[in-house]
Amino acid sequence: MKDQKLISKAREILNNNYQEKGFTIPCQGLYPFQWNWDSGFIAIGFAHFDMEKAKKEIKTLIDSQWSNGFIPHIIFHNESDTYFPGSEFHQSSLSPLVVNKVPTTGMTQPHVLGFTLERMYHIAENKEDITAFIKTTIDAVYEYSLYFYKHRDPLDEGLVYIYHNWESGTDNSPIWDDIWNTMKSPEYKFERRDTTHVDASQRPSNEEYNHYLHIIEIAKAHNYNDEKIAELSPFLIQDPLFNTVLIASNQSLIRLYELIGGNEDKIATLKQLTEKSIQSFNDKLYDEELKAYCHYDLRNKKLLRYTSSSSFAPLFAEIPDQKRAEELVGTLMDKFGNEDQYMCASFDPTHERYKPKQYWRGPVWINLNWLLYHGLNKYGYNTIAQRVKDDSIEILEKNGFYEYFDARKEEHKNNTAGYGGNNFSWSAALLIDLLSE
Ligand code: GLC
Numbered sequence: 001m002k003d004q005k006l007i008s009k010a011r012e013i014l015n016n017n018y019q020e021k022g023f024t025i026p027c028q029g030l031y032p033f034q035w036n037w038d039s040g041f042i043a044i045g046f047a048h049f050d051m052e053k054a055k056k057e058i059k060t061l062i063d064s065q066w067s068n069g070f071i072p073h074i075i076f077h078n079e080s081d082t083y084f085p086g087s088e089f090h091q092s093s094l095s096p097l098v099v100n101k102v103p104t105t106g107m108t109q110p111h112v113l114g115f116t117l118e119r120m121y122h123i124a125e126n127k128e129d130i131t132a133f134i135k136t137t138i139d140a141v142y143e144y145s146l147y148f149y150k151h152r153d154p155l156d157e158g159l160v161y162i163y164h165n166w167e168s169g170t171d172n173s174p175i176w177d178d179i180w181n182t183m184k185s186p187e188y189k190f191e192r193r194d195t196t197h198v199d200a201s202q203r204p205s206n207e208e209y210n211h212y213l214h215i216i217e218i219a220k221a222h223n224y225n226d227e228k229i230a231e232l233s234p235f236l237i238q239d240p241l242f243n244t245v246l247i248a249s250n251q252s253l254i255r256l257y258e259l260i261g262g263n264e265d266k267i268a269t270l271k272q273l274t275e276k277s278i279q280s281f282n283d284k285l286y287d288e289e290l291k292a293y294c295h296y297d298l299r300n301k302k303l304l305r306y307t308s309s310s311s312f313a314p315l316f317a318e319i320p321d322q323k324r325a326e327e328l329v330g331t332l333m334d335k336f337g338n339e340d341q342y343m344c345a346s347f348d349p350t351h352e353r354y355k356p357k358q359y360w361r362g363p364v365w366i367n368l369n370w371l372l373y374h375g376l377n378k379y380g381y382n383t384i385a386q387r388v389k390d391d392s393i394e395i396l397e398k399n400g401f402y403e404y405f406d407a408r409k410e411e412h413k414n415n416t417a418g419y420g421g422n423n424f425s426w427s428a429a430l431l432i433d434l435l436s437e
Contacts, residue, residue, distance in 0.1 A: 023075070023077060026424060036073045041429050043057040043116050045431075061113070067098075073109040073166060075102055076104060085213065111145065113141045113249060114141055114253045115252040117138065162236075168242060168310075174308075190213065198420055215235050241368075248316055284296055291331045306347070316371045346361070359419075359420065366392055
């Protein structure tokens with residue numbers, strides 16, 4: 001009964017956030033356009049009760065693909081003055097690779113599309129219909145995967161870089177502070193819009209925004225050319241979350257191609273890339289002392305030695321072997337698993353940079369919990385996985401469908417520990433999916 005109520009509220013949120021043009025906004029006011037990885041999670045939610053909308057979500061996102069396979073992070077389907085920086089700042093039309101005229105950003109986000117398609121396949125009751133849909137979309141998703149290896153892997157390691165913190169999905173993670181310390185960015189004149197919707201103390205600072213804008217200016221000065229960006233961007237990171245999600249999507253694409261038949265060459269390419277990626281991932285991104293996966297700073301050639309919720313994402317793509325997984329889960333429980341905390345804080349709660357109310361500097365996010373839940377189950381850590389699932393459901397039930405949540409249980413006493421946007425789409429979508437298990 002309780003679950004049914006939550007599910008119907010979640011469905012209502014998704015339906016309300018769904019737009020006529022065939023995509024779903026993350027939430028009203030704060031995020032009024034289509035976001036790349038949000039769309040994947042949203043489609044998984046819709047697949048449980050309205051497959052047509054789920055398919056449309058994916059189709060609309062794929063329609064923004066550039067001729068080199070790239071899919072942008074925001075698609076500006078409509079005008080809105082509630083968001084900065086909007087389409088006129090990003091100027092995607094500078095790139096000669098743009099195909100569709102709808103303006104976008106010139107950066108991307110974690111590639112969730114492969115495993116989104118696979119999840120939709122499993123949820124679908126009508127397998128014939130979903131198979132037909134997959135046949136019409138899978139090659140675009142495959143091209144998106146290949147884009148990364150062709151254009152974002154300068155050392156040919158099977159590890160791809162992101163050139164902007166907004167590509168990571170974890171916008172203001174304390175890990176990026178190390179990069180900001182290497183940069184001298186101009187002070188731009190701009191009018192923030194996010195802080196009119198949400199308390200400024202919970203958002204990135206203006207100084208951080210100067211860095212965010214500066215990197216985009218560098219990319220724009222070179223018409224979003226990847227080779228130039230790799231040469232010049234002060235931010236060039238091999239992110240364990242980003243690479244995990246890409247690898248997981250490749251693994252899903254392999255299984256889906258096998259299912260629909262043919263395409264042996266693509267399967268072989270994906271297998272070869274994935275194997276190489278996993279090898280390099282384990283060689284390069286694991287810190288033996290922290291016993292956790294970390295971010296590698298390709299510009300300054302060093303590992304950024306911090307533990308965050310991204311450190312445990314690799315379980316989702318079965319990147320560690322069982323022994324390393326054991327060690328990693330030990331770190332997870334030591335640092336993030338205290339009984340007075342909900343799992344899983346986005347940044348190391350024992351670290352001085354931890355900020356429990358500030359966006360990606362500490363709070364719990366439902367999409368990272370969803371990845372962690374599935375990752376833990378893959379290695380047989382079912383009890384911990386169940387805790388991550390129960391915690392996710394409990395915080396949503398207590399506080400509502402917010403964007404992120406304080407991890408400290410005492411803060412939930414009055415059911416006001418949800419922050420950022422309310423009626424947030426992926427929190428709703430993934431709750432539906434978690435409760436379907
Ligand atoms: C914030 C999040 C990002 C998300 C976007 C839209 O920028 O950090 O991950 O995609 O909001 O919800």
